[in-house]
Amino acid sequence: MMTADQRAHRSARIRQELADEGLTVPVGALGDLLVDELVSARYVEVHEGIRPTYGALIMDGLPADHAVKVPYPEATANDIRALADGVLTFVSRDISEPESLAIVALPMQDEVDAISVAMSTQGVIVQRHDAGTITVIYSEEIWVNEIFTWRRRPVARQRAIEVKRTLSLPSGALFALVVDLLEFAVHQLSPEGIGTTLVIPINLDHVSSTDGFSDVGVPPPFELRATSSTDLHLLRTFLRVVDGACIFTIEGVVERTQVKLDASSRAQTTVSPEGGDEALIGQMVLLRPPRVRGDCRKRRRAR
Structure with a gap:
């Protein structure tokens, strides 16, 4: 058990x-709580050679529609932490209250789930994952700790505004599709180390041609829609075992998979054959999951 001096x-x-x-780190009590929970996440007690997953919700008041606090009046802080798995159960940290156990309404299996809670509550979420990676999730950014190295990652919705401005996308269904797939790439594919390219056609005339494709790929085995969380889960599983790009229709339906994109002349001179594809900016929106550093999860080379 960690002593007070060790924790300090x-x-x-x-x-x-x-x-x-x-x-x-935020100034004041919330910042102190955040650092305290990062200590708990990094130095989770080892049991049979394994450090379990862990999670904490840090906010000034826990909204009842996001989680329910479970009273354990006789439990110590260490007792409560032993029950917090960082998916369904969390240590709830509030400025004005001692530690308590919270059961969340939506299990935080994916980053996008945790980000949704952080955005709606303006709180901070700390999670320790199976492989030991620690994430700190704010509404606007994510901190990641792997093997004692920290780095910052963006929240996809913040970057979607930049994509909209750069490509002069109108508001509406197309932009909503870009947001959905950007979240899918950044917060579901990237943490899993899954490399692919998600292609959304802007020039609809291009969809019916094969210009820009060195291999047109194949239709998916069943209909998958970007608007369905279940379908995106299935697509993520499928992309673990195949290479190439995914082509979406403007309605968000996966039209073709395992597509090989032609490299532009600029890419041919600047990118190695193993570095991935580059093509058709202006005719399509190309979204890629950021490459994952470290050895926290299985990685696959982006195609």
Whole structure:
């Protein structure tokens, strides 16, 4: 069990690590709670050689529509932490209350689920995952810790505005599709180390041609829609075992998979054959999951 002196020293160490990487801990009580929970997440008690998953919700008041607090008046903070798996159960940290156990309404299996809660509550979510990766999820960014190295990642919805402005996309169904697939790429494919290219046609005349494709691929074995969370889960599973790009219709239906895109002349001179595809900006929106660093999860080379 961690002593008070150990917790204090480890808190100071984590604060310094974050400062070294330019990650700013909030000033005041919420920042203190965040660092305290990062210590708990990093130094989870080992049982039979395994450090279990862990999670904490840090906010000034936990909305009842997101989680239910379970009273354990006789339980210690360590007792409560032992029950927090970071998916369905979390340690609830509030400025004005001691630690308590919270059961969330929506299990946080994916980053996008945790981001949704962070955005709607303006709270902070700390999660320790199976492989030991620790994430700190804010409404506008994500901090990731792998093997004592910290880095910052974007939240897809924040970047969607930049995509909209850069490509002059109108508001409406097309932009909503871009947001859905950007979240899918950044918050579901990237953490799993799944490499692919998601293609949304802007120039609809291009869809019926094979210009820009060195291999037109094949239709999916069944209909999959970007608007369905179940379908996106199936697509994520499918993309673990195939290469190539996915072509979507303007309605968000997967039209073809395992498509090989022609490389532009610029890509041929600047990108190695193993570096991926580059093509057709202006005719299509190309979305890729960011490459994952570290060895926290199985990675596949982006095609």
